[in-house]
Amino acid sequence: MPLLPPELAHPLQDQDERAAARHRLSERDSTLQAIEALARRPASAWTSHERAAFPGSTNGVVEPPEQRLSRWASLFAEELTEIHRVAAVSRPLSDLELREALYLAGRLLSTVTGLPINDVDGFRLPTPPH
Amino acid sequence: MNDLPEGWGSYDPNDHDRSDQPSYQVARAAAASRAERRRAAYGEALAALRRARAFTQVTVAEQLGVAQGEVSRIEHQGDLLLSTLARYVDGMDGSLSLLVRFGDGETMELSLMLDSLTERSSAATVVPDPLTAIRLAGYIGRYDAQEEKFLAAPAA
Numbered sequence: 384m385p386l387l388p389p390e391l392a393h394p395l396q397d398q399d400e401r402a403a404a405r406h407r408l409s410e411r412d413s414t415l416q417a418i419e420a421l422a423r424r425p426a427s428a429w430t431s432h433e434r435a436a437f438p439g440s441t442n443g444v445v446e447p448p449e450q451r452l453s454r455w456a457s458l459f460a461e462e463l464t465e466i467h468r469v470a471a472v473s474r475p476l477s478d479l480e481l482r483e484a485l486y487l488a489g490r491l492l493s494t495v496t497g498l499p500i501n502d503v504d505g506f507r508l509p510t511p512p513h
Numbered sequence: 514m515n516d517l518p519e520g521w522g523s524y525d526p527n528d529h530d531r532s533d534q535p536s537y538q539v540a541r542a543a544a545a546s547r548a549e550r551r552r553a554a555y556g557e558a559l560a561a562l563r564r565a566r567a568f569t570q571v572t573v574a575e576q577l578g579v580a581q582g583e584v585s586r587i588e589h590q591g592d593l594l595l596s597t598l599a600r601y602v603d604g605m606d607g608s609l610s611l612l613v614r615f616g617d618g619e620t621m622e623l624s625l626m627l628d629s630l631t632e633r634s635s636a637a638t639v640v641p642d643p644l645t646a647i648r649l650a651g652y653i654g655r656y657d658a659q660e661e662k663f664l665a666a667p668a669a
Contacts, residue, residue, distance in 0.1 A: 391653075442664040451667075458663050462652045469645060477641035483649035490656050494663060 391482045404481045407504065411488035412470035415463060417508050418495055422452035432509035438497040455495045462491060556588045559601065563588075566605050576604040 395401050421433060426449040437448035456463065469476070469484045476484070492503035563573060570584040577584070577600060587601050599609040 388653075441667045444667040446667040454666060455663060458659060458666075462656070462659070465648060465652060469649070472645075474642075475639045477639040477646070479641045479646050480649065483646065483653060487649055487653055487656070490653075490660070494660055 388486065391486060392479065393482070395478045395481065401475075401478070401481065404485060405476065408470050408476075408481065408485050408488060410504065411485065411492060412466055414506065414508070415466060415488060415491060418452065418492075419456050419463060421508065422449075422456040426450075430509065436506075436509055437495070452495065459491055459494070462487060466491065552589075556590070559588045562602075563605060566607075568605050573601070573604040576606070577601075 395404060421429070426447070429449055434448050437452060439448055439451075440446055441451055466484060466488050469480065470488075489500045489503050492498070492506060493500040496503060496506050498506060563570070570581045570588075574581040574584045584601070584604070587597060590597075602609045
């Protein structure tokens with residue numbers, strides 16, 4: 384049985400907080416999908432802004448962002464699929480499901496962007512050129 | 514306070530019907546009278562609180578989104594639910610607290626914010642889909658190991 388961060392078991396305060404959490408999950412899911420879409424693009428199709436938005440090294444070892452994202456999407460494919468599935472369900476999510484999904488989505492974003500988990504909601508992909 | 518006549522504090526299983534006794538009638542009338550005075554005092558206290566804040570029953574009703582008769586009913590109701598009382602106070606832009614005094618002298622304040630009384634209780638508690646909750650927990654549980662793999666790979 385995995386040990387989960389204890390705050391995941393705390394109930395949300397009220398319906399406003401539930402609505403905000405659901406909205407945040409949807410936003411994180413959209414960001415994850417956009418990053419996966421970028422990871423599928425060939426390196427030649429990346430803009431310099433897109434390259435600059437992601438770390439150019441992993442654990443101190445130089446790694447082009449295109450390669451890094453591709454590896455991330457592949458290694459975490461199951462987790463990403465689960466987040467997309469949970470974010471898309473039409474039924475109301477329980478507080479536990481919301482907190483778990485938000486946490487997992489936050490960790491995925493933190494890993495790929497290199498940002499602390501509390502800062503991932505501020506991450507925005509550069510707008511693609513027209 | 515006890516309205517029972519002298520000697521009625523002990524229960525006699527062989528004395529089934531004492532309701533005809535004059536002392537019982539007196540005690541019963543006294544208890545009913547005290548309950549009525551308490552009920553009236555309760556309603557008076559609420560109305561006095563409302564007037565002290567320069568609210569009318571109509572303005573409180575507007576704040577709460579109910580008819581004026583509902584506010585009147587609250588003020589004349591003998592035994593309110595705490596959530597109803599909290600809602601009444603909320604209509605005057607206030608919040609309800611209870612001061613609890615224990616026998617050992619300790620006093621504790623019990624805050625009864627409307628949100629916690631109504632929102633939390635009225636929020637339909639959504640039961641988690643066990644499969645989803647367990648699957649997410651599994652991914653979270655193994656995340657550190659997965660992340661370690663991800664961080665180690667470029668060096669490998």
